[in-house]
Amino acid sequence: MTGERDGNGRRHGPPRRAGLDAERFDEAWERVNERGRTAGRDRLQQLRIKSVLAVQAGLAAALAWAAARWLTGMPSPIFAPAAAVAVITSSFGRRLPNTVELLAGVTLGIFVSDLLIEAIGVGVWQTGVIVTAAILVALALSTRGGIVGNASGTAVLLGALSSSRHTLEFPRFVDALIGGAVGLAVTLLLVPINPLRVMRRVAAPTLRELADQLRLTASALRRRDHALAERALTRSQEIGAELGTFWDAFGGAKETAQLAPARWPRRRSVRHYQMSAPEVDQAVWNTRVLARRVLVLIEDGEPVPETLPDAVDALGAAVHALQQEVVSGWGPQDARRHALRAVAEATRAEMAGTGLSGTVIVGQVRSAVSDVLQSTGMDRTEALRRIRDVAAGQSRPDP
Template structure:
């Protein structure tokens, strides 16, 4: 019962954190959908206004960090579907067979012009709409294109001008839980290595692998914040502050990947019953501590000197471990510690040359 309650509590906390992270997206989508419907239906008197709010929601929700590009893809797909659909239907008419042919040709043309999945979806769905209408029905090509323009344009206006996210705040909220999870599993792996608990080490590895989706979400949030600071005049003053997060994000992604590989090798080390000098798990634990300190320094807006110092402590510990009789997997774990510390030092503001020099890479 205690374990079940702990699991429920953890899931509830994760759900609340996800809601805090993406609530601004829900607000943006709702506002963009309402405005798009109003413009398409009331101002433009569009006979098919439903696609305008659908386009707005798709632009905001489907590509959080690339709203402008998403709008361009939306319009490109619609225009392509309209051109191909109108041309073929004018020659062979409409119906189920014609609809299938129109869709196949529209998507093929999108592929020829190197359109991505979004362009192909819009080209295909537009072709379906045009190919399935009755010949006597009103022409939907122009309304469909107008709706795409209205929905995509309003989505961009809402996301960048009317209700732009606070780039630094959302990055804080996204990065915090991810770094905590990252550091906690490194601590678990270090303790497992120190005690020879292969099951605990494997559990830490599984948790790191499962956290890949959360890491990608954090990357997506950073991309959204970058777009806002680049294009929204209300957020330009945040550019310098966010630039530090962008640099850190790139290196922390590499540190995450290499740490996961390191924990995988910890499992192999324990399975092979190789020798474990005390400094090896200490180095992993110390690196996890430096991750936590890096996040605190970022939150406080100060230079991460403390995090750098702790990372260098991890380097010293792993150097002492290398002076002992490490096995095959143990040497790989030690090498991975050097690599992840190097990435953290660069995330903390060091140049690659400086990090290579002090981390021994």
Template structure:
């Protein structure tokens, strides 16, 4: 009987005329989606591992060397703080490690000072610990210390109060260990195991540029099919780009730091300058593309005319982003990326001449603006980029002198 009760859940649903399985295609589609998500998740995880692999090697080497220097060379029998300081320095935001080392040492000094003075007068115990931590935090805040200094001072004060009864002369080794750990971390990043700054940037740029290209492709498809839901999904996904942009900005700052302190990487300064200058226009292209997609959703909702060249313009914009990432990674002059950016503007000009509504005019303006951003990101001067965009747009010079993010009224025509 139990088996019979399970049959309704296992039985295939068939059509009334005895046809095939109706649930099969839906289940298969759901399973395909799950498999696709699993592959995407695994790909994302592996990308994060590859991105962090260099940092993991640096942290491991720095921790081992800091322990070795403090233990073998300086005779500290328990150099716990040296490897902790080394790892703490490397765990700081990339591009702020030198500053992190200075903050680490200042924070330790404050914590040692406050802890030692108060212990001398008050002794040790629970309420003394609370008072020492509070005092260390307030003192560093009053002195204008950063969050890192405040945390380090408080943590050091805790260690001084809790370990002083069982460990003699803790203060000086703690300070020396912090100095050793931070210094070793900088030596590892600058001399022993400096990361390739351009490779770091390429890996960080890939998710941001891939995200932008994919959502522009989705927008182009939505415009061709007048599919409002697809355009809306693209908009939602592009709005979640803060993590990708933050990773790119952090990678650029880290590359700047590496090239500043690492003699082995000084010869890459000119290449890095180009990448650093590309970060801001890429960020602008992201924001302007967000406006483009949002107005595409409105254009579909309002049933405005969508000339055939308009989806092509957005698709060329997506291809320009994709080629920009590829040519950056290959160390090539991004000529093909520039060509597709200008093709996007040319298609937008054709769409404009065929007639668009208010939201359509905004989409066209955003194609121009994003194309100009990509041209600047590729290394073209802003003034030259604007001139090339105007030239490619055509339309008898009826377009604005420079691309505008969102016109307040439909362009004349």
């Protein structure tokens, strides 16, 4: 049995173990609190972006209703506001193509429905045949979901309400045309988003999550903590899964900067962030490989030179500095300095002796550093030259 007896003869467990458990509990509790605070900030950022979409959708629906009623004379032009809202809430960055798909799908649905109703009549099974035919024709002509969805929706409408189909076909198309035009006008002319603000609000949380994940990976490597390494890998996978939202927001910002006259003065700044986006994307995938190799290194019991975790930590500091540049508009000097320090630490670790996974980690650090340097505006040739120079400087023997 372990432990010591006190003056009353009672046995107590090892105090060191109790202290270690308390330390781990405190760390876990702090991580939970930090994740909660970060998640709250990110949700608030997303709400701010989507609140603009809500305002745009409400305004577009009201204007489309009024415009369609005035132009067509119909008392209840329900398709116009529906089309306007569909344009507003469609994939961010593809509103103009989606409007074209909307009109193409409606036209195709009308054409197929009209032909089949004349040939087979109307009824329960006829409606099923009409909808099936509309979808098959739409798929044969295009695989785009907008065309297929609107063609099938129009076919359902005309097949089910066949008794008044001659009064539905033309208004359906005109309503879709009016609604699509109003939706585009609202997003590009009346209430255009601020593309620079959207990019910053989306890029900053992604970079912050990436920096936190790298710090977690470095801590797992330094402690040889398998559970911590698994958690770091899971977080890197979560960041990768969120890249779709990242790219959607960037696409919407680019579209607005190109098409909305009020946002044309921001084209240059938007182009700067747009050019950096692929490097951020690549950095996310490189750090995922890095996190996976850390897990394998711990499992295989490979040596961990002291400067290897320091290299991952420095890379996380570089990403954090990049995030501060996005939020505050600071210059890229800090991000570049930390990134090149990561190369130096990784090179020293390689010289000290690494196993297979350790060598891969060194390579991934250098690859991610290249991504970070290019994200700051440095071209690829210059970034690679800087990395080679720093690595060569560490490899030279001291005089």
